[in-house]
Amino acid sequence: MSPLAPMPGRGLEPGPLEKAPDPEPQELAALEGVWGALAPQERRGRRDLLLPALRALQASRGWISYSALAAVCRELTMPLAEAYGVASFYELLATEPRPRRMIHLCDDVACTLKGAGMLAGRLQALLGHPEQGEGPLGWSLSPCLGQCERGPAALVGDRVWVGLTPEGLEDAVGAWMAGEEARAHAGGVGTHLGSLGEGTPLLLRRCGRVDPGSLEAYVEHGGYRGLRRALQLGPEATLAEVEASGLVGRGGAAFPTARKWASAAREPAPRYVVCNADESEPGSFKDRVLMEQDPFAVLEGLTLAALAVGAERGFIYVRGEYPESHRSLLRAAEQARAAGFLGERILESGFSFDVELRQGAGAYVCGEETALFNSIEGLRGEPRARPPYPAQVGLFGRPTVINNVETLAAVPAILERGGGWYASLGSGRSRGTKLLSVSGHVVRAGVYEVAFGTPLRTILEDLAGGVPGGGAVQAVLCGGAAGTFLGPDQLDTPLSLEALQAVGGTVGSGSLVVLDETVDLWAVVERIARFFRDESCGQCVPCRVGTQRQLEVVSAVRRAGGPVDDQALAMLNDLAQVMRDASICGLGQLAPNAVQSSLRLLGRSGGDERG
Amino acid sequence: MAELARGGRRDAAEVEIRVDGREVRVPAGATLLDAIRAAGGDVPTLCYHETLEPIGACRICVVELEGSRTLVPACQRRAEPGTLVRTDTERVQTSRRMVAELLQSSADTSLAPDVERYGRAYGSRPERWRPLLDGAQEVEAPTPARVDNDLYVRDLDRCILCYRCVEACGEQVQNTFAIGVAGRGYGARIDAGFELPLPESACVYCGNCVAVCPTEALVFRGEYEMRRAGTWDEARQHVTTTTCPYCGVGCPIELHVQDNRIVKATAPVDDPTTHGYLCIKGRFGWAYVHAGLETGAGQEPDRPAAAGASPD
Numbered sequence: 074m075s076p077l078a079p080m081p082g083r084g085l086e087p088g089p090l091e092k093a094p095d096p097e098p099q100e101l102a103a104l105e106g107v108w109g110a111l112a113p114q115e116r117r118g119r120r121d122l123l124l125p126a127l128r129a130l131q132a133s134r135g136w137i138s139y140s141a142l143a144a145v146c147r148e149l150t151m152p153l154a155e156a157y158g159v160a161s162f163y164e165l166l167a168t169e170p171r172p173r174r175m176i177h178l179c180d181d182v183a184c185t186l187k188g189a190g191m192l193a194g195r196l197q198a199l200l201g202h203p204e205q206g207e208g209p210l211g212w213s214l215s216p217c218l219g220q221c222e223r224g225p226a227a228l229v230g231d232r233v234w235v236g237l238t239p240e241g242l243e244d245a246v247g248a249w250m251a252g253e254e255a256r257a258h259a260g261g262v263g264t265h266l267g268s269l270g271e272g273t274p275l276l277l278r279r280c281g282r283v284d285p286g287s288l289e290a291y292v293e294h295g296g297y298r299g300l301r302r303a304l305q306l307g308p309e310a311t312l313a314e315v316e317a318s319g320l321v322g323r324g325g326a327a328f329p330t331a332r333k334w335a336s337a338a339r340e341p342a343p344r345y346v347v348c349n350a351d352e353s354e355p356g357s358f359k360d361r362v363l364m365e366q367d368p369f370a371v372l373e374g375l376t377l378a379a380l381a382v383g384a385e386r387g388f389i390y391v392r393g394e395y396p397e398s399h400r401s402l403l404r405a406a407e408q409a410r411a412a413g414f415l416g417e418r419i420l421e422s423g424f425s426f427d428v429e430l431r432q433g434a435g436a437y438v439c440g441e442e443t444a445l446f447n448s449i450e451g452l453r454g455e456p457r458a459r460p461p462y463p464a465q466v467g468l469f470g471r472p473t474v475i476n477n478v479e480t481l482a483a484v485p486a487i488l489e490r491g492g493g494w495y496a497s498l499g500s501g502r503s504r505g506t507k508l509l510s511v512s513g514h515v516v517r518a519g520v521y522e523v524a525f526g527t528p529l530r531t532i533l534e535d536l537a538g539g540v541p542g543g544g545a546v547q548a549v550l551c552g553g554a555a556g557t558f559l560g561p562d563q564l565d566t567p568l569s570l571e572a573l574q575a576v577g578g579t580v581g582s583g584s585l586v587v588l589d590e591t592v593d594l595w596a597v598v599e600r601i602a603r604f605f606r607d608e609s610c611g612q613c614v615p616c617r618v619g620t621q622r623q624l625e626v627v628s629a630v631r632r633a634g635g636p637v638d639d640q641a642l643a644m645l646n647d648l649a650q651v652m653r654d655a656s657i658c659g660l661g662q663l664a665p666n667a668v669q670s671s672l673r674l675l676g677r678s679g680g681d682e683r684g
Numbered sequence: 685m686a687e688l689a690r691g692g693r694r695d696a697a698e699v700e701i702r703v704d705g706r707e708v709r710v711p712a713g714a715t716l717l718d719a720i721r722a723a724g725g726d727v728p729t730l731c732y733h734e735t736l737e738p739i740g741a742c743r744i745c746v747v748e749l750e751g752s753r754t755l756v757p758a759c760q761r762r763a764e765p766g767t768l769v770r771t772d773t774e775r776v777q778t779s780r781r782m783v784a785e786l787l788q789s790s791a792d793t794s795l796a797p798d799v800e801r802y803g804r805a806y807g808s809r810p811e812r813w814r815p816l817l818d819g820a821q822e823v824e825a826p827t828p829a830r831v832d833n834d835l836y837v838r839d840l841d842r843c844i845l846c847y848r849c850v851e852a853c854g855e856q857v858q859n860t861f862a863i864g865v866a867g868r869g870y871g872a873r874i875d876a877g878f879e880l881p882l883p884e885s886a887c888v889y890c891g892n893c894v895a896v897c898p899t900e901a902l903v904f905r906g907e908y909e910m911r912r913a914g915t916w917d918e919a920r921q922h923v924t925t926t927t928c929p930y931c932g933v934g935c936p937i938e939l940h941v942q943d944n945r946i947v948k949a950t951a952p953v954d955d956p957t958t959h960g961y962l963c964i965k966g967r968f969g970w971a972y973v974h975a976g977l978e979t980g981a982g983q984e985p986d987r988p989a990a991a992g993a994s995p996d
Contacts, residue, residue: 088886089877139878152861152886157877161866168878436868453865458740458760611845611865611872613743615779618786621870625816644812651782654755654775655743662754 089153093143100141103133108148116148121469123149123159123451128393128434131166132230135173142168151451162453162610164215164435165228165393171204172211174249177228177394180214181355181604182550182597183221183512183586192225195239199246210249216437216604217355217554218394221512221586222519223262230254231396236262264362265519267536268506270527272498275506276482277522280366285401288408291369297414299488300373303380304422306488312338312381315484317492319504324349324440324477325555325581326659327502327570330484333474336464338382340472346378347449347468347475348389350398351433351440354553355604356584359508360478362520364391364398367482368405372428374481376415377488379426382474386427390445393433403430437608441658442475443467444610455612456658477582479508499525503569507580511537513587514544523568530564533587544589548674552581554601555663557670558594577670595631598671602627605664616661619652623668636676645669701767716747716758716769727771728780728802730787731846732759733896735959736856739847744783744802747771755779781806789813790870792842796899799844829908832881835889835968837908840873842901849874849893849902857961862886863893874901891967895950895960904948917942925952928966933957937966946970 096104107126108116116122126145130137137160146156160168165177178196180189196212197203203213220226223235227242234245248254266281268274284290291297303311316331337344348371352360364371375387391399406428409415417425431449433439439448443457446468467473483505487495496504503525509532512518516538523532529549533539540546548558557578559566566572573580588597602624611617626644630637637645649665656662700709701719708723715738720727731742738760746755750768755776758769770776784803788810793799803810829839845865853863862885866875876885894902903911910916921942928935935958940948949967953960 089880089884090886092884142877152864153877153880154862154864154866154875154886157875158864158866161875162868458738458757460762606870609869611867611869613741614783614786614844615743617845617870617872618790619782622786622789622813622816625813629816640812647778647782650775651779651786655746655779655783656754657740657743 090143090146094140096138096141096144097134099133100130100138100144103129104141104144104148113148117150119149120151120451121449123151123156124431124434124448127160127163127166128432131434135175136167136169136171149451155452158453159451162436163393163433164607166434172208174210174230175204176200176210176212176234176246177215177218178212179216179218179220179224179226179228180600181217181221182554182600183217183356183518184224184226185596185600186513186586186588186592187224189225191239192227192237192242195242196246199243210246215394215435216607217353217357219352219358219361219392221356221358221510221584222264224512228394228396233394233397265517265537266362266521267517267519268522269531269536270506270524272524273506273522275486275522276363276367276370276479276508277520279370280362280520283367285366285368286404288369288405288412288414291367295489296369296485297373299485300376300380300414301420303377303488304420304424308338308381308383311377311488314488314492315381318483318487318495319492319499319502320480320483320487320495321502321504321570322477323479323483323507323583325354325552325579327580330476330480333464333476334378334382336462337384337467337472337474340465342383342472343386344382344384344472344474345468346375346382346384346387347442347445347473348375348387348478348481349440349442349445349475350389350391350395350402350478351445352395352478352582353392353437353440354555354582354584355601356510356512356550356553356586357582358510358512359520359583361395361398363478363482363508364395365401368398368401369409370482370485371402371478372405372409372415374476374484375428376419376426377484378474378476378481380424382472384474385425386429388429388431388449388468390431390433390439390449392440393435396432399430399432406430436610437604438610438658438660441660444658445475446473453610455610456660458657479583499569501569501571503571503580507568507583509568510582510584511587512584513550514540514546514589514592515587516541525569526567528565528567529559529585532568533564533585537587540587540589544591546587547590547592548588548594548671550586550588550597550667551584552579552666553584553586554604555659555666556581556584557666558674559670560674579666594671594675595627595635598668598675599624599627599631601667605660609660609664613655613657613661615651615654616656616658616664619648619656619661620664623648623652623665627668637672642672645672699763699765699767701763701765701769703769704771710763714763716749716756716761716763716767717745719763720747720758720769720771725771727758728798728805729759730783730798730802730844730898731848733848733851735953735961736848736851736896739851741845741847742783742787744780746776746779748773748776777806781808784808785810785813787844791844791899791901793844793899795842796844798898830881831905831908833883833889834905835964836882836891836894836902836904838874838882839901839903839908842899843874844899844901845872845874846898848896848898852892852896852961857959858888858890858892860886860888860890862888889964889968890962891964892961895962906947910947916947921947928962930965930969935962935966937962939970946973 107129218226225237227234283294320330321327436454439454441456444454448454463473509521521536546561605620606624609616609620703723710719727745729745731739740757740760745758747758748770749756785808924939928937938950951958951960
């Protein structure tokens with residue numbers, strides 16, 4: 074064990090780090106895997122290794138003990154209370170004993186439509202109450218796992234079980250209990266991909282057709298042409314191409330990508346580029362499909378961002394629920410590095426850049442860019458105050474560009490074919506193509522790429538095959554939990570930032586969850602309200618208490634069998650106003666969206682029409 | 685004050701902004717709160733503390749800023765040239781009322797005079813959430829106060845999660861880092877790690893977390909016991925400012941005296957040496973004052989339990 078690090082402010086009396094018992098051998102082994110070749114003195118102050126260490130401990134023993142956390146704190150020279158604050162922040166980490174392996178069964182909107190509730194009952198019969206028990210296998214309910222097109226789904230260790238049936242689940246649990254962990258899986262359900270309109274498929278052009286595990290195949294199908302051209306053009310002209318493309322962020326906020334890049338490029342080096350692969354919006358899974366089916370495009374896009382802003386280091390933060398995406402990107406990065414597409418003097422140019430992957434541990438709020446920085450840095454995933462903006466003060470306090478997976482995946486084609494060509498697709502602020510995650514009551518749930526301007530009805534009917542059995546649409550949850558419910562009367566709206574905004578909706582991350590007429594809309598609304606209550610980081614009062622109270626009102630109305638009386642409506646509207654106006658970040662500001670928009674469909678109009 | 689702004693650009697030495705229609709000039713780097721106060725106005729604050737970096741968690745100080753989609757926290761947002769601020773619009777009032785109401789509905793704020801005052805001022809109605817709470821399946825059980833040492837008590841049902849104690853314990857004041865925020869969302873709470881009792885934590889008992897707590901969620905043991913016994917009476921207390929006798933720094937301390945007995949020690953916040961902060965000796969090392977005055981060393985119920993021996 075390394076020498077005890079002196080803790081600031083401590084006297085001679087031993088503190089909680091010195092008094093902690095020694096960790097178990099399996100815990101020490103897990104930590105050695107994280108430290109790797111770093112000498113003890115190189116670990117000091119490396120707080121950014123905290124989350125990797127916590128994940129390793131979680132995987133090895135199933136929970137994080139006091140003795141193991143104290144050992145981490147001694148290595149990284151950080152206080153126990155702060156490390157515990159981080160460990161207790163994440164859904165996939167436990168700080169109390171629980172079964173070594175957990176089945177995290179998704180009970181979010183899309184999986185519930187596919188029968189997750191019945192599966193939960195089956196798990197309870199097999200394994201007892203959720204999050205209890207001492208056995209090797211336990212279970213808990215989980216927010217959206219991003220497998221909506223092939224749910225019901227569950228996350229089990231670093232595997233995802235999809236297409237679950239009660240029988241399949243029982244078999245998988247049985248295999249697991251018999252020690253045949255490798256055989257314990259369910260799945261085999263593919264993801265429908267399709268495209269419609271001018272310029273498509275662009276983002277999906279290789280998906281499902283080209284081996285995502287092969288750099289050669291990527292290059293053969295147009296890969297790295299964008300980077301080669303950009304290296305000839307230089308940073309400024311590269312940025313100019315992106316500016317000419319009119320590309321705006323695909324994570325939900327639709328901020329002009331080039332403006333973000335230019336802003337960071339003006340700040341002093343060192344600068345960072347970060348790929349936000351924390352796709353956690355319920356109903357959204359298009360980033361996952363890109364990372365798993367075209368990982369090199371994401372890497373190339375991030376490399377282009379680095380070239381344009383003058384960054385030598387980048388990070389990809391992949392949500393903890395996407396182990397396969399992480400493996401896919403890791404594999405791709407290794408190949409790219411070996412072939413000279415990453416590392417020192419890329420393709421013999423003067424430009425050097427490399428990328429590091431980080432995994433989350435279950436926290437929707439870490440998709441908020443500043444919370445994501447904090448998560449990488451080993452702090453609690455709480456959003457930071459803005460200004461300063463990431464382009465000025467971002468990751469590790471340095472100027473940082475952070476972009477969504479889909480945004481970055483669009484960049485290679487922009488460099489290859491020119492920004493003007495990209496901008497010729499679409500109009501207004503809506504340029505290029507857009508990926509949509511379509512799930513729920515449709516014949517073919519999947520990821521679809523469309524030209525902006527395509528009516529929602531065309532997407533749902535022509536691409537996704539409409540409601541099975543010819544049923545009618547009751548509502549479409551557009552943009553995830555942070556989005557809005559659209560009624561059947563709004564389905565002729567064209568998919569564009571402007572048109573959806575005009576009907577009070579949002580493109581958001583581009584997810585459409587279709588609910589047919591058999592769905593209890595109140596149950597969906599309550600699930601969304603619960604989602605925000607569970608996912609609030611707790612930092613600011615409007616969101617921390619507001620999301621809880623919003624859930625209580627929705628639950629009370631549902632228990633009473635509706636309708637929303639005047640008192641409940643006033644309470645919901647007051648909550649909506651304070652959350653939108655006074656929350657620190659987008660999570661709290663958008664937390665009332667779906668609830669408010671459901672009121673129209675449920676026969677009450679929300680009083681707050683400003684949002 | 686002519687420091688580099690956080691954005692890395694050098695600001696002019698002074699900036700001029702408009703607060704509720706009034707022009708006001710403040711030094712570069714000043715916050716909207718500074719500017720509003722300079723203009724003769726004020727906004728309510730709860731998590732803000734004059735000795736700490738703005739925290740921005742409670743959001744009761746939000747104001748309307750022209751060009752901003754959301755309201756902004758006055759305590760944290762810096763004044764930019766030409767900023768137009770409105771401090772008392774309907775939107776602002778609603779948010780302030782709701783922040784007070786949400787806090788009152790989620791914590792015991794009966795000993796948090798500022799929360800109660802703002803609640804009254806903005807017309808909060810916390811009682812309207814009560815029937816929902818009673819009918820909810822997930823009823824919140826009260827958390828018993830944690831009395832695990834002689835010097836202070838943690839009564840977290842009173843906590844409004846303002847983060848002041850965490851900041852005071854950490855790098856801004858004490859550099860002890862004994863407590864932090866644990867958990868997430870509505871379940872977030874102040875904790876020493878694994879719910880350790882304070883004596884097993886890194887706590888050095890400076891009491892500075894107690895000094896900055898606005899709700900008595902952190903309270904000196906003596907005061908806690910006297911309140912429970914019904915003998916705590918601030919109307920009968922007077923404050924004597926003196927000098928701490930322990931070391932050469934000579935921190936000014938304020939002794940709160942009730943019925944001729946010291947019941948609490950604080951430090952003046954505006955003092956340039958302490959900024960209101962003390963160490964364990966100044967904060968708790970006054971019990972000897974009473975030691976020779978009485979016969980029988982037993983503790984009477986109405987005496988502060990913080991009557992430990994001198995720590996030296």
